[in-house]
Amino acid sequence: MKAVYIVEPGKVEIREIEKPVRKPGEALLKVLYGGICGSDLGSYRGTFAYFDYPRIPGHEFSAEIVEVDEDNEYGLKNGMVVTCNPYFNCGTCYSCQKGLVNACMDNQTMGCQRDGAFCEYITMPLERIFDGKGIPAKVLAAIEPFCIGYHGIQRAGIKKGDKVLVVGSGTIGVLAAIAAKALGGEVYMADVAKAKLDYAMESFGFAGTILNDGPDALDKATKEITGSININGNEAAYGFDVCIEAVGLPSTFQNCIDAAAFGGKVVIIGVGKKNLDFNFTMIQKKELDVYGSRNAMNKDFIELIDIVKEGGVNLEKVITDEYPYEEAAKALEDFSTNGADMLKVILDFTK
Missing domain, CATH: 3.40.50.720 (NAD(P)-binding Rossmann-like Domain)
Structure with a gap:
């Protein structure tokens, strides 16, 4: 499969890498849309605090489930369009013990401390996946920044x-x-x-x-x-x-x-x-x-999906620019140069 890499500040490449294989308790997802976050832009510029090169960026995304355990406890099914909580916590530190998993002392956010979602396929633990409830895939990719x-x-x-x-x-x-x-x-x-x-x-x-x-x-x-x-x-x-x-x-x-x-x-x-x-x-x-305020909690994703589904917020207005993922280098350069005139920039992985 193909993946977007920020190789060094100002340099982006599309690389061919192995398609991931899911483990029990995970789902294989086909990425549909990915939003370029301010942290991705900072990684491109070399100004973001939590990024090592080279790395696959991206933690705002929507995806389609293509492979998942049948009858799983989360009700996830093949073909479901979803979004995910991208902040991986250790589960053992003092913050995690208190339930403050968003402030994990060893937090690893996708696209920051670990590889992200700007590639054709990813695997995710089932407990991090949320049904989009019919929200259009492009809009669903904006749920994560809304949670922040x-x-x-x-x-x-x-x-x-x-x-x-x-x-x-x-x-x-x-x-x-x-x-x-x-x-x-x-x-x-x-x-x-x-x-x-x-x-x-x-x-x-x-x-x-x-x-x-x-x-x-x-x-x-x-x-x-x-x-x-x-x-x-x-x-x-x-x-x-x-x-x-x-x-x-x-x-x-x-x-x-x-x-x-x-x-x-x-x-x-x-x-x-x-x-x-x-x-x-x-x-x-x-x-x-x-x-x-760091990251977000699972409940934030669940609550906001319902709010957007019910028409409480028109997230589509936040999206101002769209590029095919193959043009990620141009998207990041344009965003870096013309950021004053751009709000949410989306990469399209559907084609």
């Missing part, structure tokens, strides 16, 4: 009426914003890319957007949106109840700390490799709750 945003939003405990700032209007940021809006949040998105902000507003109708194109832009907008107070001659913004970091840069983490209200919450979803030197006492001064 959804899990982070749940960490924040958003209540109806909370003013929520999402920094980053890429796929994860948009999907986190959708989840926050569904929970009753008054959601604003901030980014340096106007085209992405405009698309997000047009497609999903958030409360507003902030073009973060200067050193004072976010602070000015925060004061206008949340209100402000004069303290010792200085105007200070009230701030957002919840700030979601969905980029993975030191500057965007600082944006969230600065824009959060006293007693507010900050959730870090973005992944980066750079350090930030900042006045950490601001966390104490504002009494901020700062949460990390």
Whole structure:
């Protein structure tokens, strides 16, 4: 079979490799669509923290079951179109013992710490496979990134009426914003890319957007949106109840700390490799709750498949670009160069 490899930063190859053979308790899957994640893009650029070369990328995907044990306990059958939980946990570390398998101390995510799904066939343990319940295969490939945003939003405990700032209007940021809006949040998105902000507003109708194109832009907008107070001659913004970091840069983490209200919450979803030197006492001064959010849980996949199936969210609007998998090198190069104008990029393995 054929597989997509990122051989080194900036270099992609299509290689011929052995088709996998399933073991008992696994299913053989024919990959249908694969979504290019920000982590895949970071791996292509050489900026992602959890990637070794060469490796098959990809952990957002839909697939068809072509071989599975009959009468298995999960009700999986040949011909079923599915998606999967791609975060492999060790099962024995302290986090796993507590049931926090998404935060496994030896986590191995497909396409990051182990080979991924950008190939014609893969095998998966049955407990990681979820029936797509008739959701179109292309849309089903976007369930995993939706889970990432959804899990982070749940960490924040958003209540109806909370003013929520999402920094980053890429796929994860948009999907986190959708989840926050569904929970009753008054959601604003901030980014340096106007085209992405405009698309997000047009497609999903958030409360507003902030073009973060200067050193004072976010602070000015925060004061206008949340209100402000004069303290010792200085105007200070009230701030957002919840700030979601969905980029993975030191500057965007600082944006969230600065824009959060006293007693507010900050959730870090973005992944980066750079350090930030900042006045950490601001966390104490504002009494901020700062949460990390890593991966997602099986229940997130199950809940979101039902939400999308019932028409609660139109995930198809997130998909802006599609390439045959043989053009993976072009897809990654285009995404790297023109990312400000692209949201979710999909590779087609069906033809």
